[in-house]
Amino acid sequence: xxxxxxxxxxxxxxxxxxxxxxxxxxxxxxxxxxxxxxxxxxxxxxxxxxxxxxxxxxxxxxxxxxxxxxxxxxxxxxxxxxxxxxxxxxxxxxxxxxxxxxxxxxxxxxxxxxxxxxxxxxxxxxxxxxxxxxxxxxxxxxxxxxxxxxxxxxxxxxxxxxxxxxxxxxxxxxxxxxxxxxxxxxxxxxxxxxxxxxxxxxxxxxxxxxxxxxxxxxxxxxxxxxxxxxxxxxxxxxxxxxxxxxxxxxxxxxxxxxxxxxxxxxxxxxxxxxxxxxxxxxxxxxxxxxxxxxxxxxxxxxxxxxxxxxxxxxxxxxxxxxxxxxxxxxxxxxxxxxxxxxxxxxxxxxxxxxxxxxxxxxxxxxxxxxxxxxxxxxxxxxxxxxxxxxxxxxxxxxxxxxxxxxxxxxxxxxxxxxxxxxxxxxxxxxxxxxxxxxxxxxx
Numbered sequence: 554x555x556x557x558x559x560x561x562x563x564x565x566x567x568x569x570x571x572x573x574x575x576x577x578x579x580x581x582x583x584x585x586x587x588x589x590x591x592x593x594x595x596x597x598x599x600x601x602x603x604x605x606x607x608x609x610x611x612x613x614x615x616x617x618x619x620x621x622x623x624x625x626x627x628x629x630x631x632x633x634x635x636x637x638x639x640x641x642x643x644x645x646x647x648x649x650x651x652x653x654x655x656x657x658x659x660x661x662x663x664x665x666x667x668x669x670x671x672x673x674x675x676x677x678x679x680x681x682x683x684x685x686x687x688x689x690x691x692x693x694x695x696x697x698x699x700x701x702x703x704x705x706x707x708x709x710x711x712x713x714x715x716x717x718x719x720x721x722x723x724x725x726x727x728x729x730x731x732x733x734x735x736x737x738x739x740x741x742x743x744x745x746x747x748x749x750x751x752x753x754x755x756x757x758x759x760x761x762x763x764x765x766x767x768x769x770x771x772x773x774x775x776x777x778x779x780x781x782x783x784x785x786x787x788x789x790x791x792x793x794x795x796x797x798x799x800x801x802x803x804x805x806x807x808x809x810x811x812x813x814x815x816x817x818x819x820x821x822x823x824x825x826x827x828x829x830x831x832x833x834x835x836x837x838x839x840x841x842x843x844x845x846x847x848x849x850x851x852x853x854x855x856x857x858x859x860x861x862x863x864x865x866x867x868x869x870x871x872x873x874x875x876x877x878x879x880x881x882x883x884x885x886x887x888x889x890x891x892x893x894x895x896x897x898x899x900x901x902x903x904x905x906x907x908x909x910x911x912x913x914x915x916x917x918x919x920x921x922x923x924x925x926x927x928x929x930x931x932x933x934x935x936x937x938x939x940x941x942x943x944x945x946x947x948x949x950x951x952x953x954x955x956x957x958x959x960x961x962x963x964x965x966x967x968x969x970x971x972x973x974x975x976x977x978x979x980x981x982x983x984x985x986x987x988x989x990x991x992x993x994x995x996x
């Protein structure tokens with residue numbers, strides 16, 4: 554069956570337009586509550602959010618929907634997505650709910666869910682929820698209504714958890730770190746994590762006003778971080794996105810490192826400590842250079858569909874630990890059940906501190922293949938899959954590249970976009986073919 558509401562990362566859209574409206578979100582929570590009650594008499598869900606102004610409205614709708622189905626609610630306030638996942642597991646809750654549109658602008662918002670184990674939920678669970686949405690609501694009577702309370706120390710608990718993933722024999726003392734929280738969910742958490750581990754912290758993107766999340770700051774706009782690192786002569790720069798489940802890192806020279814490089818660095822550091830790393834999971838978008846470098850170290854590499862949930866599925870299937878995406882969603886399953894920008898940053902910083910080397914030194918010899926990625930916005934009703942010119946240009950590109958490059962065309966799971974990616978050893982060749990293919994999609 555095809556999901557009607559759920560995309561690759563929950564349900565997302567523009568606030569005030571279906572499905573991100575308070576009436577739908579109330580019905581969604583009610584439907585989820587009914588699904589939970591199939592296996593549990595009195596479920597408890599945790600609700601966290603990022604800093605968007607619409608979070609207040611959607612939080613209230615979720616609370617009402619859950620309570621109306623006889624589900625208790627614990628409000629966490631602004632908290633990173635991985636923080637909600639952690640507390641769901643730590644609090645033995647039935648479900649974790651995050652109100653966030655991640656890296657999207659403030660006018661968007663979304664709802665995503667975590668299981669009692671702090672993991673993303675399956676497609677089958679989402680289909681069950683959608684089936685419940687199609688049914689009439691069944692309001693419980695007054696004596697069975699759910700109750701709501703607030704967990705006042707949620708941020709502090711999560712800060713301590715993040716710190717616990719950093720080597721207890723190590724410190725960040727003597728390091729100056731610029732921390733950019735994208736005016737998002739980690740604004741009151743990320744600076745404290747690094748400060749309490751000993752670093753001198755310069756905070757940017759940590760003054761949310763409900764409207765400025767991801768605006769010219771954060772992992773999707775790393776230019777601000779690069780400039781701040783240079784201006785402050787910092788050793789590192791850490792940029793998170795709006796819900797802090799992914800990151801970008803910058804070194805003292807202002808060089809930006811993407812998720813592919815960081816994934817290799819984390820795996821390589823573990824190999825250097827004689828840890829067993831049987832395999833690593835990337836995605837269809839992961840740079841070929843990482844695959845080549847890992848295989849040279851005797852590490853298997855598998856590509857999953859784009860989306861951290863699919864990376865997680867491959868990791869669980871293979872019983873591996875490390876995986877991630879070039880966008881900065883990284884998974885280290887011995888540290889957390891889901892992608893966590895803060896914990897991933899700490900894993901990289903830990904490697905640098907232990908080796909007393911920079912990120913560039915640790916990645917010496919791993920040169921990424923040039924990639925060109927072009928996002929083409931679709932018009933309403935545009936059937937891009939039926940585009941014969943697209944098929945012809947794609948086939949021509951694949952023939953020209955042979956085994957020295959790749960072409961990947963896919964629809965975004967969260968926005969009305971088609972993403973065209975071409976990878977080749979020659980940057981000009983990658984750019985030329987990507988533009989030719991993208992042009993066939995433009996109306």
